[in-house]
Amino acid sequence: MLDALEAFTVVVVGLMVGVEFSVAFVINRILDALPEDSGQLGRSHGGRMLGAVMPVWYIASLALVAVWAVAGWRHPGAGLVVTAGGLLVLSVVMSVLLLVPINDRGRTWTPENRPADWKEQMNRWERYHYVRVAVIVAAFALLAAALA
Template sequence: MTITGRILDLASILLAALVAGVFWGPWLAVSRSMNSFSPTVLLALVQRMDRNLGSVMGVLMPVALASMIAVLVNSYRSRPETFYPTLFGFALFLMTLLVTAFVEVPIVTQIRAWTVATMPADWQRLRDRWVSFHLLRVVGGMTGLALLVAGPVLR
């Protein structure tokens, strides 16, 4: 393997670890108990997480995906033991992006506009939907990260 391949692998793994960490941390710290929070606490948490993570993930996720594409291009035909795990890891991270864009962000966009007085009658359903799909992102991100690490480690 060339030094370029090693650098691309390392960059891809580090960036994917940051993305997976952003999924894992809130799940571990907050999401598992989300149904126990009062409306006031829930709104404060979701709005704070949105402010703290929204812009960061808007840059980090595309850069991480681009780094995986670079590994795919670099390893195609020359390193199948890296190419295929990276391809499947990329697919999982792409799935997490789609879940984020089409499920999570629309829910957070609604919550951003809420106050305790204006919360809809079905707010618990939306909260539970967000938590369920967030778990899908955690599993996808961690499994995708494991696949990205597997290629270089198992070669």
Template sequence: MVDVMTATIEILAVLLAGTLVGSEFAVAAFLHPIVGRLPAEGFQAARSDSARLLGRVMPFWYLTTLALMLVAVVIDPGPQRWFIGAGVGLMAVVVLLTVTMMVPVNNRIAAGEVSPPLVTRWDRLHWVRVALLGAVLVLLVVASA
């Protein structure tokens, strides 16, 4: 029974982390470049609206993924536990980066301050976050294999 529970938790962690990486990559690689080609007024409205909406939704996704990873590292007795633990540590870095550096910028953009330097700063930080999330996913997949 424990093996089924462990496998289920690990599968859920991989699924949540995978969809998180996919959505964050889609925002960075597709949504923001498309929005960037809009006229100034449309660009400002789209960036501000998306910052507000995603700023409300994404914290739950991040924290649920981190919680599942923590459960997986606690209940997994195997040697792959170290990969999951490294993923948890990296995910904690992602959450810390997000809360300390990205949320303040996102809040300013959501409030309507959509200046090019601010948007560029957020986009660069976002690509760093996408890369870190990709590494988290690789660690989880390796641990689950």
């Protein structure tokens, strides 16, 4: 049963990392290359869509890692799992304190109501997002190592 939990957790966290990596290094580059206001409209839509899904995914990932840490406490790799859990906690804290406030504003923007500094706010969000991606990639790597 623990093996199934471990595998399921790595898949769930790995998919989350893939989505966030894709946003950082693929989707945002595509949106930036779109003409006129299309990129900003795409970011607003993405903020609404992913803003609804990702909090659940982050919390579910953290819960799965916590269950793994408790269930596998006496097994090899438990320290790696606990450390990965700590990194996921950090990613949630970063999200709530740094990224969500910007995302909450940005998802309501249209070309008619966006603030003059909207690009600077999006650039700030991207910088924070790069750090968050690095944190969750590290958590994923630790979980994968714990399986070995």
